[in-house]
Amino acid sequence: xxVIFSKQCEYAIQALIYLxxxxxxxxxxxxxxxxxxxxxxxxxGKIFQMLSNKRILKSKKGLQGGFCLSKPxxxxxxxDIVDTIDGDAYSTACVAGFPNCSNDSPCPLHNSWKDLRxxxxxxxxxxxxxxxxxxxxxxxxx
Amino acid sequence: xxVIFSKQCEYAIQALIYLxxxxxxxxxxxxxxxxxxxxxxxxxGKIFQMLSNKRILKSKKGLQGGFCLSKPxxxxxxxDIVDTIDGDAYSTACVAGFPNCSNDSPCPLHNSWKDLRxxxxxxxxxxxxxxxxxxxxxxxxx
DNA sequence: GTATATTCAGACAAATTACTCTTATTAATC
DNA sequence: GATTAATAAGAGTAATTTGTCTGAATATAC
Numbered sequence: 001x002x003v004i005f006s007k008q009c010e011y012a013i014q015a016l017i018y019l020x021x022x023x024x025x026x027x028x029x030x031x032x033x034x035x036x037x038x039x040x041x042x043x044x045g046k047i048f049q050m051l052s053n054k055r056i057l058k059s060k061k062g063l064q065g066g067f068c069l070s071k072p073x074x075x076x077x078x079x080d081i082v083d084t085i086d087g088d089a090y091s092t093a094c095v096a097g098f099p100n101c102s103n104d105s106p107c108p109l110h111n112s113w114k115d116l117r118x119x120x121x122x123x124x125x126x127x128x129x130x131x132x133x134x135x136x137x138x139x140x141x142x
Numbered sequence: 143x144x145v146i147f148s149k150q151c152e153y154a155i156q157a158l159i160y161l162x163x164x165x166x167x168x169x170x171x172x173x174x175x176x177x178x179x180x181x182x183x184x185x186x187g188k189i190f191q192m193l194s195n196k197r198i199l200k201s202k203k204g205l206q207g208g209f210c211l212s213k214p215x216x217x218x219x220x221x222d223i224v225d226t227i228d229g230d231a232y233s234t235a236c237v238a239g240f241p242n243c244s245n246d247s248p249c250p251l252h253n254s255w256k257d258l259r260x261x262x263x264x265x266x267x268x269x270x271x272x273x274x275x276x277x278x279x280x281x282x283x284x
Numbered sequence: 285g286t287a288t289a290t291t292c293a294g295a296c297a298a299a300t301t302a303c304t305c306t307t308a309t310t311a312a313t314c
Numbered sequence: 315g316a317t318t319a320a321t322a323a324g325a326g327t328a329a330t331t332t333g334t335c336t337g338a339a340t341a342t343a344c
Contacts, residue, residue: 001228001330003237004146007302010239017250029320038241043303049322062311065320078251086143095145097152098284099180105284108159108274109220112265119261123254132250142240142247143300149332171290182333191292204341207290 004120009085011039012047016056016081020073020133027066047085054084073133079124091121146262151227153181154189158198158223162215162275169208189227196226215275221266233263 002010015033022028030048034041048067051057058070069076082090094101094110095117101107135141144152157175164170172190176183190209193199200212211218224232236243236252237259243249277283 001148001231001235002239003232003235005237005239006143007239013238013251014240027320031320040303042305045321046303046323052321059321060311061309061319061321063317063319064312065310067321089143090145093143093145095147096155097144097147097149098156100284102284105282107284108277109155109269110284112269116258116261116265119258123258127251127254135250140247142242142244142249142252169290173290184335185333187291188293188333194291201291202341203289203291203339205287205289206342207340209291 004090005082006086008043008047009082011037011044012051012081012085013078015039015044015047016051016069016076016129017132017136019057019067019069020129021137022068024069024072027060027064027068029066032066050084051081054080056080056084069129072130074128074130077125077128079121082124091117146232147224148228150185150189151224153179153186154193154223154227155220157181157186157189158193158211158218158271159274159278161199161209161211162271163279164210166211166214169202169206169210171208174208192226193223196222198222198226211271214272216270216272219267219270221263224266233259 005013014037018033018037019028030041030045033039034044048057048059052059052067055070056076057067059065059067094107095113096107096109098107098109101110103110147155156179160175160179161170172183172187175181176186190199190201194201194209197212198218199209201207201209236249237255238249238251240249240251243252245252
């Protein structure tokens with residue numbers, strides 16, 4: 001089971017970090033990324049379609065085509081990616097599933113979860129693709 | 143979609159809080175809880191079987207039977223419940239799904255997630271059923 | 285002992301998520 | 315223009331999670 005993001009979203013994060021390591025002008029094929037990261041190729045295709053629709057990626061059909069980031073990797077943060085693929089339920093829904101939980105009538109977990117949830121959102125806004133691509137290139141990283 | 147716990151786990155939390163509001167000697171039927179919380183009755187039955195197997199609940203068959211907590215509500219914390227139903231993947235697996243991510247060879251998200259994950263675990267250990275049952279009984283709560 | 289109300293348990297069905305396959309479209313190269 | 319390698323898009327399949335149904339076992343009360 002995944003921790004908090006869907007499998008699609010995990011794949012999106014991995015693939016975009018991979019893309020960010022490449023030069024910004026190069027078009028990279030889905031096949032190359034899927035092979036390299038062990039992600040099902042056509043599944044990644046769907047995910048990249050979503051990211052293209054949200055203008056995070058741009059695509060080019062035909063021979064020598066592929067995908068590349070539509071803006072500098074330092075301008076794309078994790079929250080952009082997660083919100084595109086998974087929506088914002090992780091930051092809005094009740095963590096215990098109480099149907100009527102809200103700030104006005106909180107469930108017994110609401111306030112305990114509030115700070116944690118805000119910490120997660122803050123972190124997702126903070127970390128951008130450039131940082132992560134730089135980190136992953138360091139020795140000892142994965 | 144649920145936030146971080148499975149639907150089964152959300153239901154378990156809700157149902158156990160409900161149970162904790164009752165006297166400790168009373169046997170409560172699944173039907174009463176399911177009706178009250180709008181949870182599918184037989185689905186809750188399965189969930190309560192797991193909780194019985196892990197000695198969080200005890201059950202009594204037959205007329206006037208039902209379930210009750212196997213220890214004081216102050217001795218059962220959220221982590222006990224979550225670990226029983228969902229396992230510990232939420233606190234051990236890589237948040238971005240990188241296959242080889244570990245402390246020794248971390249992914250670029252590993253260290254950013256570490257504190258948040260530890261915060262979640264700490265909170266789950268901290269909050270017990272008695273506290274939550276008390277809170278939910280207050281006016282304005284849900 | 286019989287009727288009844290409950291858990292226990294397993295098979296089944298529906299919904300969601302993950303993944304695959306196929307065909308169409310596009311653009312570069314020859 | 316023909317060939318080729320790529321995305322786009324939709325239909326279909328598989329796996330997992332969620333939810334339903336049914337019958338057996340059990341214990342209480344009459």
